[in-house]
Amino acid sequence: MQRRGYLAAVGTATAATLAGCSSLLSSFDDNPCAGEDCHIGMSRTEFHPEVYEVSVGDTVVWQNTSEADHTVTAYEDLIPEDAEYFASGGYESQTAAYEAWDDRGGRLGTRDTYEHTFEVPGSYEYFCIPHEGAEMIGEIVVTE
Template sequence: MHRRAYLAAVGTAASTGLAGCSSALSVLEDDPCTGDDCHIGMNRTEFLPAEYEVSVGDTVIWKNTSEADHTVTAYEALIPDDAEYFASGGYESQAAAYDAWDDRGGRLGTRETFEHTFEIPGTYEYFCIPHEGAEMTGEIVVSE
């Protein structure tokens, strides 16, 4: 009888201790890029943060902070007219990025990064090719 009481107490203590850990992990998932190594992280189906503001000439670094493969792919029609197109893998158009994904081109594996420098003010919308259906999208707002 004492053994059951002991096991019940240990189980309750372990559950309580792990509850605190899961809270800490969820905080990290909300903001996976707190250091200098990245500005925008990626969980399973989200860019974190989904909206990011920078100034002209700033470089943004995305980092795959999840176990899934991702891309960073600009919506060609949703960036400023004179802006340089950007996509992980260095593709020059949205169509080229889509075509390359068939062979896993532009893929960012776990902990891999992609960076782009924004030279034209405006709003830039982008997405992750394999998770576009899950609405994994983001927005960069560039001001002067």
């Protein structure tokens, strides 16, 4: 009988511990860069946060916090006119980034990072090439 009581107690303690972990994991999903050296994380098909605000001259760091491959690719027509184009892999245009993806160019694997410094105020919309169809898009808002 003592063995059954012990197993019941261990099972209850384990369940309580795992319940705490699930709430921790759901908060991680909301802000996967909390406590990390990044500003924007990536889940399977989303950037977290989707909209991020910085000041002119700030550097934003994205980190792939999922198991899927991702890119950070600016929409060429949805960034300020005088702004420098940005894409993981260092491509100079949206077309070049699309073409490079055929060979996995610009790929960010799990825990890989990409950073870009924003010098022109305005709104910058970007996306993930392999998950564009799933609407994996984000926006950086740069203020003076």
